[in-house]
Amino acid sequence: MNAKTTKTAENVTRCLKCRRVLRNASPDGYGPKCRKKVRAAARAEVVAQYKPHQVAKAQELLEQGGLIPLRANRVFLAVSSDGSATYKTHRAACTCPAGIKGLHPCKHRIAAHILLAA
Numbered sequence: 001m002n003a004k005t006t007k008t009a010e011n012v013t014r015c016l017k018c019r020r021v022l023r024n025a026s027p028d029g030y031g032p033k034c035r036k037k038v039r040a041a042a043r044a045e046v047v048a049q050y051k052p053h054q055v056a057k058a059q060e061l062l063e064q065g066g067l068i069p070l071r072a073n074r075v076f077l078a079v080s081s082d083g084s085a086t087y088k089t090h091r092a093a094c095t096c097p098a099g100i101k102g103l104h105p106c107k108h109r110i111a112a113h114i115l116l117a118a
Contacts (some may be wrong), residue, residue, distance in 0.1 A: 016069060017115065029065040037118040038062060046117040058110035067111050074116070075098050078108035093114055 013022045015031040015039070021056070022031050030038060041047075042062075047055045061067055066079040070088070078089045087096040089106075091113035098106040105113075 016065065016067075017118065027065065028063050029068075034118070038115060041114050041118040044117065046113060047110070050105065054105065054107060054110055057107040058114060059110045061107055062114065065107070067115065069115075076108075076112050076115070078111070 011077070013025045013029075014020060015022055015034050016029040017034040018031065020031055026035070028035065034089075042055065042059050050058075061078070067089075068077040069075075070077050074090060076089050078087045078094070079085075080096070082085065087094055087098065087108055089095065089108040089112050091109055093099060094106050094108045094112075096106050096108055098104070099109060
C-alpha cells in the first residue's frame with residue numbers, strides 16, 4: 001500500500017464551535033475563523049451588559065478551552081476554576097453554585113453568551 005492513499009485512524013481535532021477538522025491543534029480548541037468570531041463577540045455590545053472583571057474571567061475560560069458544546073452549541077459543559085467539577089451551562093442558566101444562587105451571572109453563562117453571539 002502507498003502511504004499517500006492509506007488513511008489512518010488518528011485522533012482528529014475538531015473546532016469546538018463549528019466542528020470542522022483542524023489542521024493544527026490549538027490550545028483553546030477553536031479554528032482561526034471561529035477564534036476571530038469569538039473574540040469579536042467578546043468585544044461587541046454583548047459583553048457591555050456585564051462587568052469587566054466577569055468578562056475577563058469568561059474570556060480566560062474560553063481561551064483555555066473550558067467550555068465544551070453539548071447540544072447543538074446551545075448547552076455547554078463548563079469546567080470549574082480548579083478543574084475538579086463540571087457544570088452544564090447556557091446563556092440563561094448554569095448549574096454552578098453562583099449560577100444556582102442567581103444573584104449575578106457567572107463566568108460560565110457569560111462565556112456561553114459570548115459563544116452564542118459569535
